[in-house]
Amino acid sequence: MIDKKKTCCFSGHRILPSNFDREELKKLVYKSINDGFDTFLCGMALGFDSECFKVLQELKKDFTLKVIACIPCESQSKFFNKKQKAEYEKMINSADEVIYVSKEYFDGCMQKRNRFMVDNSSRIICYLNYGHGGTYSTVKYAAESDCKVIYLGKN
Numbered sequence: 001m002i003d004k005k006k007t008c009c010f011s012g013h014r015i016l017p018s019n020f021d022r023e024e025l026k027k028l029v030y031k032s033i034n035d036g037f038d039t040f041l042c043g044m045a046l047g048f049d050s051e052c053f054k055v056l057q058e059l060k061k062d063f064t065l066k067v068i069a070c071i072p073c074e075s076q077s078k079f080f081n082k083k084q085k086a087e088y089e090k091m092i093n094s095a096d097e098v099i100y101v102s103k104e105y106f107d108g109c110m111q112k113r114n115r116f117m118v119d120n121s122s123r124i125i126c127y128l129n130y131g132h133g134g135t136y137s138t139v140k141y142a143a144e145s146d147c148k149v150i151y152l153g154k155n
Contacts, residue, residue, distance in 0.1 A: 002041075007041060007120055007121045007123075008039070008040050008124065009043075009070075009118060009125075009147075010040070011043070011114060011117075011124060011134075011138040012047065012048025012135055013127060013128075014047035016047050016127075025055055025127075026055045026058070026059070028152060029055050029059060029125065032125070033065070037123060038065055039066040040068065041068050041121060042070065042095075043113055043114065044076065045076075048127045050088075052125070053091050057094060067095050068096060068097045068098070068099060069092055069095035069099070070101065070113055071098060071099065071100050071101065072100075072101050072109040073102045073106075074100055099116075101116050114138040118142045122146065122148060123147065123148045124138075124139070124142045124147050124150065126139050126151055126152065127151075
């Protein structure tokens with residue numbers, strides 16, 4: 001059972017710029033832990049989601065955290081290259097729990113996964129650089145719900 005009050009999720013772009021600040025991400029996750037969050041929902045996509053998962057794994061060495069991999073469909077990694085698939089499998093195997101939002105891919109399964117994460121969280125840490133796409137829609141949905149939006153890179 002997910003305790004929404006203590007759960008934080010993530011949303012961000014798949015392609016990250018070379019100056020992406022991983023330490024700032026770590027500080028925001030650390031702040032969330034200090035604010036009482038102990039469960040983290042991660043969408044397991046390339047880019048931002050992968051960085052979030054890695055930061056959580058680092059912080060698990062010092063804190064009792066639950067990391068839940070929220071996967072839109074069983075074939076999410078179908079188009080990943082060999083290196084990406086290996087990293088993805090390693091992350092899935094080290095997650096505390098894996099939730100498949102859908103068995104099969106369908107148009108909209110990524111959005112369903114994103115809404116699931118927001119609906120089960122009271123905070124979202126996001127990396128949003130432009131006003132369109134999946135991250136934009138997810139952050140907009142979170143802002144319209146009771147999920148507090150924390151922007152990486154903005155004060």
